[in-house]
Amino acid sequence: MTRILCLCALGLMACNKVPYTGRKQVNVVPGIIMNAAGKQSYAATLSEVSVMTTGDDHQTLTRVGKRISKVANEPKFDWQYSLIDDPTVNAWCLPGGYIGFYSGILPTLKNESGMAFVMGHEVGHAIAKHGAERMSQQIGVIGGLTVIQAWVDGKSKLTPEQKTVLFGALGLGAEVGVLLPFSRMHESEADVIGMMYMAEAGYPPEEAQQVWVRMGALGGEKPPVFLSTHPSEKQRIENLKKWLPQAKKKYARAKLPGDVTGDRW
Ligand SMILES: [Zn+2]
Numbered sequence: 001m002t003r004i005l006c007l008c009a010l011g012l013m014a015c016n017k018v019p020y021t022g023r024k025q026v027n028v029v030p031g032i033i034m035n036a037a038g039k040q041s042y043a044a045t046l047s048e049v050s051v052m053t054t055g056d057d058h059q060t061l062t063r064v065g066k067r068i069s070k071v072a073n074e075p076k077f078d079w080q081y082s083l084i085d086d087p088t089v090n091a092w093c094l095p096g097g098y099i100g101f102y103s104g105i106l107p108t109l110k111n112e113s114g115m116a117f118v119m120g121h122e123v124g125h126a127i128a129k130h131g132a133e134r135m136s137q138q139i140g141v142i143g144g145l146t147v148i149q150a151w152v153d154g155k156s157k158l159t160p161e162q163k164t165v166l167f168g169a170l171g172l173g174a175e176v177g178v179l180l181p182f183s184r185m186h187e188s189e190a191d192v193i194g195m196m197y198m199a200e201a202g203y204p205p206e207e208a209q210q211v212w213v214r215m216g217a218l219g220g221e222k223p224p225v226f227l228s229t230h231p232s233e234k235q236r237i238e239n240l241k242k243w244l245p246q247a248k249k250k251y252a253r254a255k256l257p258g259d260v261t262g263d264r265w
Helices: 002-009 031-046 056-072 103-109 112-127 130-141 145-153 160-169 184-200 206-218 233-254
Strands: 014-017 024-027 080-084 091-094 098-102
Touching: 024 130, 031 080, 031 091, 031 098, 031 130, 056 080, 056 112, 056 184, 091 112, 098 103, 098 112, 103 112, 103 206, 112 130, 112 184, 112 206, 130 184, 184 206, 184 233, 206 233
Parallel strands: 080 098
Antiparallel strands: 014 024, 091 098
């Protein structure tokens, strides 16, 4: 309790409410730091890969991205969308709205609606500040206020482990929000937000479950990166079913014209 009061007094703690689920969370890492870290990681990641800047797939990603980010409605984000030419089955949205999709995930998305769900899921992680929350927990574990004070004072009495976490928070490690897995709770939460966002953007929310069915079918001995964290696709589908009626109401009001579930990949 003392630590929380101290952090409040320093103005370093923010209490946020997660969209749709309403869960309350505590973040000690300011949004401005997370977004700067996201921007830096985005540039570092893109400098090492081949980004597709033309073609139908690139256009589709941009179109879906703009629709989802409009619904997410976060003016502090500097929304950007990149399609990366790489067989990896993965996608991410870094703090600050920096989105990357690998071309290897397209066959699993299958259509524009599938892309809208995964986009919504990744944006959901960023909007619900899961990265900052994870960072806050790590900072808490290794000594809370001491670490933040050391950072504020510029004193360097940190252990290598503490430095790793702190440098990650400051965006000095390229892995922020990309390589570190989210918890089971964060994944379930991002699924719910993703399905709500896609529905509000005019995509049929039933497709969300289908994405996990297809993702599960990839399984095999070595699951794709996207599946390397729990919960299982079966648990994800059960969770999505509970929220489907609410998502359908949103979809009824926002339904897009044209074919958004036809096979694309
Ligand atoms: Zn996720």
